[in-house]
Amino acid sequence: MSSVSEDPDTGIPPAEVPDLPPPHAHGFWSRWVFSQDAKYIALQYSGTAIAIGLVALVLSWLIRMQLGFPGVFDFISAEAYYQFITMHGMIMVVYLLTAIFLGGFGNYLIPLMVGARDMVFPFVNMLSFWVYFLAVVVLAASFFAPGGPTGAGWTLYPPQAILSGTPGGTQWGIVLMLVSLILFIIGFTMGGLNYAVTVLQARTRGMTLMRMPLTIWGIFTATVMALLAFPALFVASVMMLFDRLLGTSFFMPALVEMGEQLSYGGGSPIVFQHLFWFFGHPEVYIVALPAFGIVSDLIAVHARKNIFGYRMMVWAIVIIGALSFIVWAHHMYVSGMHPYFGFFFATTTLIIAVPTALKVYNWILTLWRGDIHLTLPMLFALGFIVTFLNGGLTGLFLGNVVVDVPLSDTMFVVAHFHMVMGVAPIMVIYGAIYHWFPLISGRMLSHRLGLIHFWVTFIGAYAIFFPMHYVGLVGVPRRYPDISASFVPDSVATLNAFITVAALTVGAAQMLFLFNVAWSLARGRKAGHNPWRAASLEWQTPEVPPRHGNWGDELPVVYRWAYDYSVPGAPRDYIAQDDPGHRASWSHVP
Amino acid sequence: MSIVLGFVALVAVIALTWLWRQGVAERPWLETGAVTRSPSPGGQPTGRTGLGVFLIVAGGLFALAGSAVTMRMGYADWFEMRLPRVVWAGTALLALSSLALQAAVFAARRGDGPGLASWIGAGAASMAAFLLAQGLAWARMAETGQGLAATPGASFFYLISGLHGLHILGGLVALARVATRLRRGPGAAAPAVALCTIYWHFLLIVWIAMLAILTGWASDAAALCRAILS
Amino acid sequence: MIVAACLVLIVLFSVAFHLVSPWWWTPIASNWGYIDTTLVITFWITGAVFTAVVLFMAWCVFRYRHKPGRVAHYEPESKRLEIWLTALTALGVAAMLAPGLVVWNRFITVPDDATEIEVVAQQWFWSYRLPGADGQLGSSDVTWISADNPLGLNPHDRFGADDVVIDGGDLHLPIGKPVKVLLRSVDVLHDFYVPEFRAKMDMVPGMVTYFWFTPTRTGEFEVLCAELCGTGHGYMRGYVLIDEEAEYEAWLGEQLTFAGLPAGKEVQVANTAEPIGGSDP
Structure with a gap:
């Protein structure tokens, strides 16, 4: 294993992201109409x-x-x-x-x-x-x-x-x-x-x-x-x-529309096409x-x-x-x-x-x-x-x-x-x-x-x-x-x-x-x-559906990628991203 | 489209270098634990990252406008435009405004509260004066037969300087909000003043680039480079 | 089970539809059989990929569908497999791109002996101009356009005097002679599109675009507009007739030249003057 991971129980560094609660939603208007959530x-x-x-x-x-x-x-x-x-x-x-x-x-x-x-x-x-x-x-x-x-x-x-x-x-x-x-x-x-x-x-x-x-x-x-x-x-x-x-x-060249000379001149429709398709x-x-x-x-x-x-x-x-x-x-x-x-x-x-x-x-x-x-x-x-x-x-x-x-x-x-x-x-x-x-x-x-x-x-x-x-x-x-x-x-x-x-x-x-x-x-x-037994983080919120602020009192800590499915030796067929379980203790990990 | 392609290439180089440093070649399934070799997120203040991303968007907008100018230049009815003199006075005011805000950043770093306030005032005042000069320039051009629809160069000048002016107005609103924070001391306002200053420099660079393209200096310079190289 | 069967059926349906259905391109009437060949190569390669990938998917769905006790195989990636697949895909792409670029090179290289003719589009009909005895088209500009001079020919250009102007009629072309079609529009974007010729190109006001082809089959071919040009777009039709040489000459003899039009009368006066450049191609 090439990992230099620290043991999750001892070596968690302080969070770089300050964990500030988002502005609270009070009533119907701030929740459903002018919501910031x-x-x-x-x-x-x-x-x-x-x-x-x-x-x-x-x-x-x-x-x-x-x-x-x-x-x-x-x-x-x-x-x-x-x-x-x-x-x-x-x-x-x-x-x-x-x-x-x-x-x-x-x-x-x-x-x-x-x-x-x-x-x-x-x-x-x-x-x-x-x-x-x-x-x-x-x-x-x-x-x-x-x-x-x-x-x-x-x-x-x-x-x-x-x-x-x-x-x-x-x-x-x-x-x-x-x-x-x-x-x-x-x-x-x-x-x-x-x-x-x-x-x-x-x-x-x-x-x-x-x-x-x-x-x-x-x-x-x-x-x-x-x-x-x-x-x-x-x-x-x-x-x-x-x-x-x-x-x-x-974008408008000199042109005659229905027999009438228009006052445009010199522009190019192709310039528009370049800009349009660049988008x-x-x-x-x-x-x-x-x-x-x-x-x-x-x-x-x-x-x-x-x-x-x-x-x-x-x-x-x-x-x-x-x-x-x-x-x-x-x-x-x-x-x-x-x-x-x-x-x-x-x-x-x-x-x-x-x-x-x-x-x-x-x-x-x-x-x-x-x-x-x-x-x-x-x-x-x-x-x-x-x-x-x-x-x-x-x-x-x-x-x-x-x-x-x-x-x-x-x-x-x-x-x-x-x-x-x-x-x-x-x-x-x-x-x-x-x-x-x-x-x-x-x-x-x-x-x-x-x-x-x-x-x-x-x-x-x-x-x-x-x-x-x-x-x-x-x-x-x-x-x-x-x-x-x-x-x-x-x-x-x-x-x-x-x-x-x-x-x-x-x-x-x-x-x-x-x-x-x-x-x-x-x-x-x-x-x-988590009805689909998914490993990614969005299913690991304390409440489902997630509440305002998503994560309850503390932000989750992520220990692995989002795709630990059917890992040999694991107790279940998925391991959630915030599950600190030790990979090293399982047998025959590739 | 060469200007905007150059801009996108620049953004791509920055993005790919950053991605490489983030360890996109690692095998994530082999690494378990809260800490990995890859840097953790949140290396710098969020406001700074936000401004950086915004400048990429605004830069792209002006690069595209510049590309439109160079494409339009290729057609027969283009001729170089005569800019009224007040434009150059405006350019000087814009540069002064940039310098004043830079001085404000230095003042904030020294912890010099009154200095910070007066430099911000100076920056805002010279920026407002620039907008005034710009209004005069528009009026002057309209009087001398370079109205909005008169020549393609004039149309682009109104368009791009108008977009630039809208960006300045947004900047002034932001600066006014920063100024209200001054009461809490220079330390509280310092990061925001630094962000405004970056934005001011950006506005100056865009302005000079626009003048260079519209007056034909940019194409002259490119022709000169080509001549030297070949 | 049903899902896998459906996937197989989709492949069968698609292949059968391609092979059996009566809908296929119109019989070609120009030298651009190369384009058809490139298209057929592309059909074979993409069809093979589609069939292989969907059938493999159907097999996977059938073979690895959930049953109690099944555990998925754990394999994060396989570099070797991915490199192989990348190489194979690149090869397939190259096999389509290479002939495509070769034919494109032909498409944009106009032979020297091609006759120049002009198609002028406006909302919503086609007009044509053929060079007269001098073999050259006179210059033109939209500012010259008037009721008497619908195509905007320069009345002071001596090359324009003998140009044959076909305003509202059908275009005739001789079989077997390469033609460079110069395309001009006086108002909005149009596109001169004859399905049997395969070639087409947009017409852009303010500039002259072109494509070339050699008619290889006599007959009447319908012209359509292939670039949205306003409400009448769908009804902007006309005909190109490919004739044997003799018939063509007979038809040509009946056509009016620009000098015969009211606006062209001036040309005789200005005949000795130097040609004045307009937006000449």
């Missing part, structure tokens, strides 16, 4: 994100109804269709996925998993939520503004985003969208400072970086990336707002890395086995995070940028596939020779691996510059990114909710309802997006309200109708989940302490 802020974030996510879900139904049965639903005009896809995309990527992974899971899990009483700047953390809430309100307001929300596509490419040919372009839609994004970024920065600094500063004694669960690694790395990437969207949004309202020409590509990993981390922990706990190759998993997260800043222009292969960039960005993009593939292998090698409990979190984790693998592999088509040329802007792209950053992360969100619901509420979610929810969601989502790749391969472009064209065989319309039916079914199954949450909160089986 990260656990309540997490619930506020998640609740708001899911609420606006439901709007996005309804929008997706409307989109699919139009695509599956074009012409049947008269109220979906081309304008409305573009507004639906824009708002669906923006809500899902930014206001749901980013907010729920970092604001929701980040807030709930970081303090508990690193052994802190709360975030380091609780007041700023509260502000973060309220600014986010305001951003959501502004976004929702655009539905009721004159001209409706923007229909510029979630990428908001100028010049069309701020011209009259696009819904909301010269009215309120685009302005409210940009203001909402700016608010979101300000709010996120406040939260992100908390997540990063809490991991840096407030880990409890013994919680070295390499003892942190992968969930924390994923959320931490994603936070750092988001802190570096979101400013790009911020700058781009402010500049576009200037172009729209004040007549500057940052937009890391954004994919801002959503994916927390999902990677969480799913690693779900698999380890429910297969009763340490995550295979923990160190490699950590390095892969960090390497993916770093590399994702030099691949952004693979979204711009056909944008008209200098063609030599294609060589560079195709190479970096395909290199990033290697650490990502390694993570997939390690998840499966964790299952290998494990003791697999097919609980709901495990099922969702398996669903994640299948959909993520599928979506990741189609990414190799689109990252390889010349293969991207025919496929870009077709339904293939839509299928790819929904599989890899829509379905896959949502599988993880569900797995995580089924996993941590007992910690949050003290009750289990209904297993039977959960099974129906899982199977319909998993099989249904696969049935939506796997065939959709082939619609794209035929050549059907994305963002078309009506896909009929001379080269599109009639059978594609049948396939589209099938996809729509699958999408409506999957959407309906999500209502079952909401019902399950509501029912289980009131009637669910009592979970007791």
Whole structure:
């Protein structure tokens, strides 16, 4: 053994972190509304994100109804269709996925998993939520503004985003969208400072970086990336707002719109695309890395086995995070940028596939020779691996510059990114909710309802997006309200109708989940302490659900990593992180 | 995008060095106990770490704005901008403000309460004067035909100096909060004054970098370096 | 048990769907068969990986599912296994990337004998311009655009006088001759997309982009816009007709030149003047 550990009974050094109790929550307002407790802020974030996510879900139904049965639903005009896809995309990527992974899971899990009483700047953390809430309100307001929300596509490419040919372009839609994004970024920065600094500063004694669960690694790395990437969207949004309202020409070249010369001149739409994708590509990993981390922990706990190759998993997260800043222009292969960039960005993009593939292998090698409990979190984790693998592999088509040329802007792209950053992360969100619901509420979610929810969601989502790749391969472009064209065989319309039916079914199954949450909160089986027999710190609080301040009188001391499952010679099949039991006394430790 | 890529590379080097020191190559399953070879968390005050992370965010923001300028410069309608003279007076005020806060840090270290208070006052006053000078510069530019939408250089000047000004306002609010702590003695205020000073220096560096890029010095310097190297 | 079976079924369904379903790309009509080849290589490699990984996962779920008394094997990591897997993955990635980069090099290297033609996009229709007898396109700029001069050709440029302007009609191209397609937009982003040609590129207002291809099959091919350009995006259609040489010449003879348009009348006056540079490609 290379360890130089001191005996825990004699050699505990004084805590470096002063153990100050957090400001106390007194009544309803300071507890539920202006709460500074990260656990309540997490619930506020998640609740708001899911609420606006439901709007996005309804929008997706409307989109699919139009695509599956074009012409049947008269109220979906081309304008409305573009507004639906824009708002669906923006809500899902930014206001749901980013907010729920970092604001929701980040807030709930970081303090508990690193052994802190709360975030380091609780007041700023509260502000973060309220600014986010305001951003959501502004976004929702655009539905009721004159001209409706923007229909510029979630990428908001100028010049069309701020011209009259696009819904909301010269009215309120685009302005409210940009203001909402700016608010979101300000709010996120406040939260992100908390997540990063809490991991840096407030880990409890013994919680070295390499003892942190992968969930924390994923959320931490994603936070750092988001802190570096979101400013790009911020700058781009402010500049576009200037172009729209004040007549500057940052992104606007001289142009003639509907036969009329506009007063813009000299700007470049490509500059916007660079800024947008400098944010937009890391954004994919801002959503994916927390999902990677969480799913690693779900698999380890429910297969009763340490995550295979923990160190490699950590390095892969960090390497993916770093590399994702030099691949952004693979979204711009056909944008008209200098063609030599294609060589560079195709190479970096395909290199990033290697650490990502390694993570997939390690998840499966964790299952290998494990003791697999097919609980709901495990099922969702398996669903994640299948959909993520599928979506990741189609990414190799689109990252390889010349293969991207025919496929870009077709339904293939839509299928790819929904599989890899829509379905896959949502599988993880569900797995995580089924996993941590007992910690949050003290009750289990209904297993039977959960099974129906899982199977319909998993099989249904696969049935939506796997065939959709082939619609794209035929050549059907994305963002078309009506896909009929001379080269599109009639059978594609049948396939589209099938996809729509699958999408409506999957959407309906999500209502079952909401019902399950509501029912289980009131009637669910009592979970007791640590129902999954997990080793990581969040399950070792004195009370479940954890109270204000998390740890009772004294902060926990951490003696081991988060993955001591099925250790040979140990009395149980897991050893909690704060269990000081002596490894040396057990036989045949490798 | 070279400016922001340089910035991200710098952050990556700092982060990876730090990670390496934290023992990311160790095998955690072999180490059991409350103490390990890896350093324990919480090596420095939380406020300092928080400011460091915030400066990375704000630095990234300005680096991206700078990248946008250099990308936009490549198009035909760009020409170098003429800055009104009052900008240079403002720059001097900004530098003075930075110096005053540095003096405040030294005063706090000496335990010199009245000195600390007056240096903080001087720093805040010169910063406020900078904002005033900046307002004059905007007005002067608008009068001389360099309005917001007139030329791309002017648009960027208003945009970046506006963002910079918002950061200054935030800094002044923080400084005002620190000043209220002065009653409890120089020792109580010292760490916070040190943080404000770091932030002030950051604002000065951003300002000078912005002027260097907008006036074309930065590209001249880069061209000179290239000429020397080749 | 059910879970493992479902995973196997997913693999079977995916492979069967790929092999049997009628949905596949449109028959190619250009020289970019290389792109299709690269795509097929990618399909084989990624398909093999998907099948292998999911089947292995299904086996693990079946073989190691919980039973009373089962204890998981304790193994924190295996360096050797991880190095092997990394190397194999890198090899697979290289096998896809290398042909991709070679073909990309071809894609961006325009042959010298390619004829330049121009496609101009605006909300929401296509216009075209072919060089006239001089084989050169005249300069253009959006500031010249008017009702009489819809493509913004420079009326003082003598190279522009004989340019064939097709405003609102279909484009014809001769078979077997390489074409460099210069792409210009007068308002927002568009993308000239003909699925059968495989190649496409965005059109960006304020700059001229390009791609090249050689038509290899005669027929009518539908043009779509592949970059969201506003409400009419989905209806921005047109046709490219690939003709035999003789038919093409006959069609070309019927087209109007810029000099024939009202705005082009000036050109004859300015014919002797030096060409004035606009945003000439």
